[in-house]
Amino acid sequence: MGNAPVVKGGGPVPDFDRLIHERLRLGIVSALAANDTLTFNELKKLLKTTDGNLSVHARKLEEATYIACQKSFAGRMPKTEYRLTEEGRRALGRYLDHMEALIQAMRDR
Amino acid sequence: MASVQPIRPPRVEPVGIHSHAIDNLRFIRETMERAGSFTAVPGWGGFAMGVVALPVTWLGSRQTTAEAWLWTWLLGGLLAVAIGAVALNYKAGKAHVSLLSGPARKFALSFAPPLIVGALLTAFLYRANLTGMIPGIWLLLFGTGGVTGGAFSVRIVPVMGLGFMALGAVALFCPPQWGSLFLAAGFGGLHMLFGVVIARKFGG
Numbered sequence: 001m002g003n004a005p006v007v008k009g010g011g012p013v014p015d016f017d018r019l020i021h022e023r024l025r026l027g028i029v030s031a032l033a034a035n036d037t038l039t040f041n042e043l044k045k046l047l048k049t050t051d052g053n054l055s056v057h058a059r060k061l062e063e064a065t066y067i068a069c070q071k072s073f074a075g076r077m078p079k080t081e082y083r084l085t086e087e088g089r090r091a092l093g094r095y096l097d098h099m100e101a102l103i104q105a106m107r108d109r
Numbered sequence: 110m111a112s113v114q115p116i117r118p119p120r121v122e123p124v125g126i127h128s129h130a131i132d133n134l135r136f137i138r139e140t141m142e143r144a145g146s147f148t149a150v151p152g153w154g155g156f157a158m159g160v161v162a163l164p165v166t167w168l169g170s171r172q173t174t175a176e177a178w179l180w181t182w183l184l185g186g187l188l189a190v191a192i193g194a195v196a197l198n199y200k201a202g203k204a205h206v207s208l209l210s211g212p213a214r215k216f217a218l219s220f221a222p223p224l225i226v227g228a229l230l231t232a233f234l235y236r237a238n239l240t241g242m243i244p245g246i247w248l249l250l251f252g253t254g255g256v257t258g259g260a261f262s263v264r265i266v267p268v269m270g271l272g273f274m275a276l277g278a279v280a281l282f283c284p285p286q287w288g289s290l291f292l293a294a295g296f297g298g299l300h301m302l303f304g305v306v307i308a309r310k311f312g313g
Contacts, residue, residue: 023136030137031144038144046144096137099130106127 152308154196241285248277
């Protein structure tokens with residue numbers, strides 16, 4: 001087995017976050033990192049996914065407190081808004097560090 | 110006779126883990142670009158552009174020929190664009206937003222076509238001796254740019270665009286002598302009004 005990759009500063013790579021690694025969940029977190037809030041429908045359109053798929057993955061991120069959900073009504077229509085929590089922002093940062101460290105480790109070979 | 114098929118499918122070379130990492134980083138960047146909006150619209154720059162329109166209106170009203178009136182507004186427009194460009198660059202730099210990022214590119218590419226059409230129509234209307242229609246066309250097309258470009262920016266930008274479009278639509282059906290007043294109300298008044306709102310709500 002090869003050596004574990006190290007980050008630029010020389011320290012070990014943080015644990016690999018499987019929760020955020022899944023493509024749709026990574027998309028949700030990335031999209032929310034670029035916006036203060038996004039509604040359920042905006043995320044669905046942006047990530048080209050279905051209601052069921054999005055709600056399942058958003059729920060997992062919510063349970064991990066990576067995103068926060070606020071439900072309200074716009075007129076008579078229910079509106080679900082998501083935002084990235086500080087925990088979620090840190091998780092995305094760690095994930096980016098991990099990916100960069102992997103690439104760097106391959107380049108250094 | 111049936112052809113001989115290998116029992117095992119040919120081995121596919123495994124994709125390197127670093128390729129996955131590169132692909133993931135690309136996916137994150139593209140998703141953030143698609144999701145992001147262009148937020149570096151300069152409020153105070155817009156206000157300054159509006160202020161420029163007021164002396165230009167006064168100067169334009171003193172011109173005796175349509176040609177001189179048109180040149181006054183074109184030069185005023187150039188000055189306003191220069192002010193806007195400096196303000197945009199300053200605000201984007203302050204917010205660490207690249208003017209070459211996806212949202213900025215989409216904003217520019219959507220904002221530009223109506224302005225190019227406006228430039229071509231200006232030349233056509235001037236040659237056809239229809240300068241009285243120019244104010245309405247300018248306001249309509251600038252507003253259209255605001256609405257189309259604003260789809261990739263903060264929500265107040267398309268609202269401002271609609272304001273310009275409404276003013277342009279009214280100007281088209283009013284006497285040509287009122288053209289300068291409509292330009293002052295749009296490029297002056299609306300720019301100053303929305304400039305202050307954008308500056309106060311969206312950081313300068």
